[in-house]
Each structure stands twice: as structure tokens, then as C-alpha cells.
Amino acid sequence: MIAEPENLIIVPRRHFGRIVGAAVVCLALAAIVRAFAVGQIEWNYVAEFLTVQAILTGLVNTIVMAILAMLLGITLGVVFAVMRLSANPVLSKTAIGYIWFFRAVPALLQLLLWFNLALVFPTIGIPGLFSFKTVDVMTPFVAALLGLGIQQGAFTAEVVRAGLLSVDNGQYEAAQTLGMTRLKLLRRIIMPQAMRVIVPPIGNEFIGMVKLTSLASVIQFAEILHSAQNIYYANSRVIELLIVAAIWYIVVVTVLSLIQGRIEAYYARGVAAPAQR
Amino acid sequence: MTETLPQATFPKVRTIDADHLAGAPLVLAQKVEKHFGHLKVLKGIDLAIPKGEVLCIIGPSGSGKSTFLRCINQLERIDGGALWVSGERVGYHRDGNRLYELDDAAIARQRRSIGMVFQRFNLFPHLTALQNIIEGPVQVLSEPVAEATARALALLERVGLADKRDAYPSQLSGGQQQRVAIARSLAMRPELLLFDEPTSALDPELVSEVLKVMRDLAETGMTMICVTHELGFAREVGHRVAFMDQGQIVELGDPRSVLVDPREARTRAFINAVRH
Ligand SMILES: Nc1ncnc2c1ncn2[C@@H]1O[C@H](COP(=O)(O)OP(=O)(O)OP(=O)(O)O)[C@@H](O)[C@H]1O
Ligand SMILES: [Mg+2]
Numbered sequence: 420m421i422a423e424p425e426n427l428i429i430v431p432r433r434h435f436g437r438i439v440g441a442a443v444v445c446l447a448l449a450a451i452v453r454a455f456a457v458g459q460i461e462w463n464y465v466a467e468f469l470t471v472q473a474i475l476t477g478l479v480n481t482i483v484m485a486i487l488a489m490l491l492g493i494t495l496g497v498v499f500a501v502m503r504l505s506a507n508p509v510l511s512k513t514a515i516g517y518i519w520f521f522r523a524v525p526a527l528l529q530l531l532l533w534f535n536l537a538l539v540f541p542t543i544g545i546p547g548l549f550s551f552k553t554v555d556v557m558t559p560f561v562a563a564l565l566g567l568g569i570q571q572g573a574f575t576a577e578v579v580r581a582g583l584l585s586v587d588n589g590q591y592e593a594a595q596t597l598g599m600t601r602l603k604l605l606r607r608i609i610m611p612q613a614m615r616v617i618v619p620p621i622g623n624e625f626i627g628m629v630k631l632t633s634l635a636s637v638i639q640f641a642e643i644l645h646s647a648q649n650i651y652y653a654n655s656r657v658i659e660l661l662i663v664a665a666i667w668y669i670v671v672v673t674v675l676s677l678i679q680g681r682i683e684a685y686y687a688r689g690v691a692a693p694a695q696r
Numbered sequence: 697m698t699e700t701l702p703q704a705t706f707p708k709v710r711t712i713d714a715d716h717l718a719g720a721p722l723v724l725a726q727k728v729e730k731h732f733g734h735l736k737v738l739k740g741i742d743l744a745i746p747k748g749e750v751l752c753i754i755g756p757s758g759s760g761k762s763t764f765l766r767c768i769n770q771l772e773r774i775d776g777g778a779l780w781v782s783g784e785r786v787g788y789h790r791d792g793n794r795l796y797e798l799d800d801a802a803i804a805r806q807r808r809s810i811g812m813v814f815q816r817f818n819l820f821p822h823l824t825a826l827q828n829i830i831e832g833p834v835q836v837l838s839e840p841v842a843e844a845t846a847r848a849l850a851l852l853e854r855v856g857l858a859d860k861r862d863a864y865p866s867q868l869s870g871g872q873q874q875r876v877a878i879a880r881s882l883a884m885r886p887e888l889l890l891f892d893e894p895t896s897a898l899d900p901e902l903v904s905e906v907l908k909v910m911r912d913l914a915e916t917g918m919t920m921i922c923v924t925h926e927l928g929f930a931r932e933v934g935h936r937v938a939f940m941d942q943g944q945i946v947e948l949g950d951p952r953s954v955l956v957d958p959r960e961a962r963t964r965a966f967i968n969a970v971r972h
């Protein structure tokens with residue numbers, strides 16, 4: 420038996436490794452900050468261009484494009500995930516083909532394909548009813564939206580499918596037993612549970628999408644990077660304007676991460692600790 | 697188009713009044729067969745269950761008890777024979793000599809009047825106890841939320857969980873979850889309740905609270921088919937007991953005769969094995 424210790428002093432363990440590690444990291448950070456401070460960057464230009472009209476318009480275009488492309492991607496993703504799990508072989512094979520093709524072809528290449536669609540189909544429409552010149556329809560905005568949204572749909576379909584498969588089979592049976600039809604069962608019972616698995620990766624992909632919209636600058640869509648480039652073609656402040664764009668990307672992604680945390684907490688209700696209602 | 701049901705005769709059972717026996721059976725199974733690939737799981741089940749009867753099904757693991765229940769509410773499709781619930785042919789619509797397979801919506805409609813209670817409860821984890829109970833009435837029966845809520849609260853009261861209305865399933869014990877699941881089934885005002893080993897996943901001390909709810913239900917005249925290993929419950933509450941083995945009903949009758957003094961050697965062997 421061990422006697423009860425009296426008046427003994429506890430000496431905390433020393434973490435020498437941590438102290439050394441922290442010192443090294445701080446030194447490295449200081450060096451980087453110094454390099455940028457003394458480097459040939461005119462920080463007053465960065466401040467000045469951060470809020471000019473062209474940049475703000477580009478920022479809005481970036482956000483709008485990211486949201487619309489993501490909405491298109493999620494819609495297509497849900498539709499193709501449900502198709503892929505369907506018992507109908509035509510539907511499931513079609514979904515597999517879509518996912519295979521649009522995941523394989525690089526996003527930048529898809530944007531260029533959509534933008535240059537007029538080379539293949541000079542006009543689009545339903546013969547005899549209406550038709551448009553493809554160059555009029557396929558604006559940079561439409562081409563970017565289709566290119567980004569459709570390839571996003573292929574990735575999202577796999578995420579949604581994993582989410583649907585993560586829901587216990589007993590949930591399908593309990594909902595069927597209540598007399599729910601397939602669509603209602605998916606919407607009311609399965610999807611809300613699948614969301615717990617789906618939301619974290621979708622949040623990630625949304626953040627990826629914000630940055631992916633920068634690809635649309637190559638097809639002249641006026642998102643923020645394109646706006647920054649237009650300005651530095653005129654005034655040659657290349658690095659300053661790239662930093663302006665980078666700052667805005669960081670701001671948007673930070674805000675999105677915060678929102679993502681909220682959404683995850685909502686769908687984890689009933690599973691994790693009781694959410695405050 | 698309702699078809700005339702084949703005549704069914706029932707053995708004499710306790711405490712079911714003659715009116716019920718005279719009418720058409722609520723559930724009628726004729727030569728029901730089910731295969732999974734080459735495995736024959738149900739080999740011609742014949743059974744007639746009058747309204748208000750509590751039928752307990754016992755039998756060894758793999759004998760097809762769950763499969764039979766699942767055929768009744770079309771979680772499985774039968775491969776032979778025929779099933780009727782409330783005089784309607786399960787899964788088909790008959791017109792003259794033809795049987796038309798029902799579509800998704802019609803199958804869903806047939807399932808509404810049949811409740812099922814599962815071994816692993818299968819409550820919806822993203823909904824509270826109250827929300828679990830009103831989900832069916834509101835979404836499927838289009839009942840107003842206020843009305844469904846009032847009924848749900850009464851049902852929670854009835855299963856002894858009035859104070860748990862806002863608890864999520866993960867915050868409830870197994871016995872409490874199963875009682876919510878029973879309330880969820882009852883909220884659909886079913887004509888028939890199927891229980892598939894409702895107490896098998898419960899800790900021993902929680903079994904009795906669920907059995908009590910089931911016993912109360914039986915007293916209200918609910919038609920129930922209970923697959924169970926609780927022989928005491930089968931004997932006290934069941935009007936009849938069926939012993940299933942290898943996809944067949946080997947013995948069917950009065951609980952006392954089946955459980956205490958079985959005719960068949962297989963039944964006797966099973967009961968002795970469960971007792972010890
Ligand atoms: N979906 C399925 N696919 C293939 N075989 C199945 C399937 N469902 C059940 N079976 C088989 O059918 C047989 C009967 O299963 P069932 O679940 O009806 O038995 P049970 O009497 O309920 O047994 P237990 O007491 O273990 O629950 C078993 O051999 C089982 O392996
Ligand atoms: Mg079973």
C-alpha cells in the first residue's frame with residue numbers, strides 16, 4: 420500500500436523539444452515576413468487596388484459563379500447519384516458514363532470545349548421550332564457555368580452516392596413500412612441522414628470551386644483574377660494585383676469555412692451531443 | 697375490384713368472439729413461397745389470421761420467420777402462392793384472370809395499414825421522438841401537424857414516455873426507443889402490427905417494459921403477429937402460437953398445447969433448447 424503523499428511539490432515536465440521547435444518556426448516566419456517587407460512590393464498599391472471597382476466587380480462575379488456552378492453541380496450530383504443506385508440498368512449505366520467522362524477530362528479543357536462549341540455546332544436549338552447562333556448563347560459566363568458545374572456534378576455524384584450508401588438499410592425499411600413512396604423516403608428520411616456524410620466533402624469542394632473559377636479567366640470571364648490581370652496589363656503592378664486577388668480568395672474561403680462548420684453542426688443533430696434548439 | 701376470398705376455417709382459439717371468426721380473415725396466406733437464389737426460405741405457408749388475433753411465431757434461427765413477416769408488408773416479394781391483407785391481394789391487382797403487379801404508389805398505399813416493429817428499432821435518428829411519431833401521419837396521411845402532434849403526445853403517454861417528446865433516439869435507452877417505435881407504428885392507425893423479435897436487442901431488464909406495452913396493445917384488440925423468443929409472452933398473450941422450422945409451419949394451435957404439450961418432436965426439441 421502506498422502512503423498518502425503530503426506537501427509534495429510537483430515539478431512540471433520540461434518540453435525541450437517543443438521549445439526548440441517553436442523557436443525554429445518563429446525564426447522562419449520572421450524571415451519570410453522580412454523578405455516581403457523589404458522586397459519590391461509596393462504595399463500602398465495593394466491597399467489602393469484592394470477595393471477598386473473592377474476588382475470588386477470581379478469578386479462578385481467569382482462568388483456568383485462559384486455559387487451557381489456549385490448549385491448546378493449539386494443538382495446534377497444528386498440526380499446522377501440516385502440514377503446510379505437505380506435498379507434500371509439504362510439509368511445506372513448512363514450515370515456511370517457521365518461520372519467517368521467528366522471526371523477524366525480536366526476542368527480547363529472542358530471550359531475551352533464549351534467556349535468553342537460554335538466550332539462544332541454553329542447553331543443550337545430544336546429544328547423547325549427555334550435556333551440560336553451558338554456564339555451568341557455561349558458567352559464566357561454560360562461556358563464557365565456549364566464547364567464548372569457539369570464537371571462538379573460528376574464529383575458530387577460520387578460524394579452523394581457514398582452518403583446514400585452510408586444510411587442503414589433499416590431506415591429505408593422503416594420509412595417504406597410507414598407507406599412512403601421512394602421519392603418522399605429519399606427526401607424526408609435518407610437525404611437528411613446522408614447529409615452528415617455529404618456536407619463535409621461538399622464544403623471542401625465548394626472551397627475548391629471558388630478557386631477553380633479562376634480558370635474561367637482564360638475564356639475572358641470577368642472574375643477576380645481576370646480583373647486583376649486586366650489592371651496589371653495596364654499598370655505593370657503584377658505582384659501587387661496578384662496579392663490583391665489572393666487576399667480576396669482568402670477572405671471568401673475563410674467565410675465559407677465558418678459557414679460550413681455551422682451546417683455540419685446542424686446535420687449532426689441527434690447524432691453528436693444534443694444541439695441547442 | 698375485390699375478389700372473393702377462399703374459405704378459411706380457424707381452429708378454436710381463446711378470447712376471440714365468434715363474430716371475428718365468421719368474417720373474412722385479416723391476413724390470409726396460401727402456399728406462400730420465397731426463394732433467395734437456390735435457397736428455399738418459405739416452402740408453402742398456409743395461415744389465416746382473424747381480426748383481433750395475437751399470433752406468436754416461434755422457431756429456430758433461419759427458419760424464415762422474419763422473411764414471412766417481410767413478405768406480408770412487401771419488404772420481400774413472394775415467389776409463389778398468394779397473400780391477402782384486409783381482403784386485398786398483396787402486391788397485385790386482379791382483373792379477370794390476370795394479376796397486375798402494383799406500382800410503387802399502390803404498394804406504399806397497401807403498406808400504410810400495416811405497422812412493423814423491428815428488432816433494431818430503426819427510429820429516424822435525425823428526428824426527435826415526437827417528430828418520429830408524426831412523420832408518417834403528416835407526410836403520408838397528410839394529417840394537419842397540430843392534430844398529428846396531439847395524437848402523438850397521447851401515444852407517448854400510452855407507452856409511458858410523455859417526458860421524452862423532444863429527445864433524439866440517441867438519447868433514449870433501447871427499451872425507450874422500442875416503445876417510441878411502437879408509438880410510431882400506432883400513429884398510422886394500422887389494422888395489423890408485425891413485430892420482429894422486438895425485445896431481442898434489449899438488455900434483460902428492459903424487456904419487460906416493451907412486453908407490457910405489447911400486452912396492453914393486445915388487450916385493445918389489435919391484430920398482431922409477433923415473432924418472439926419470449927415463450928412466456930407467447931403463452932400469456934398469444935391467442936395462437938405457430939412453430940416454424942425450415943420454411944414451414946410445423947405446428948399451430950393453442951399456446952398451451954404448442955408450448956407445454958407439443959405434438960411434434962421438433963417443437964419439443966426447440967422449446968427445451970430455449971428453456972435451458
Ligand atoms: N436478403 C436475403 N438474401 C439471401 N438470403 C436471405 C436473405 N434474407 C434471409 N435470407 C436467408 O433466409 C433464411 C431465413 O431467414 P430469416 O431471417 O427469415 O430467418 P429467421 O427465422 O427470422 O431467423 P432469426 O431467428 O435468426 O431472425 C436464412 O437462411 C437467411 O440466411
Ligand atoms: Mg429474424
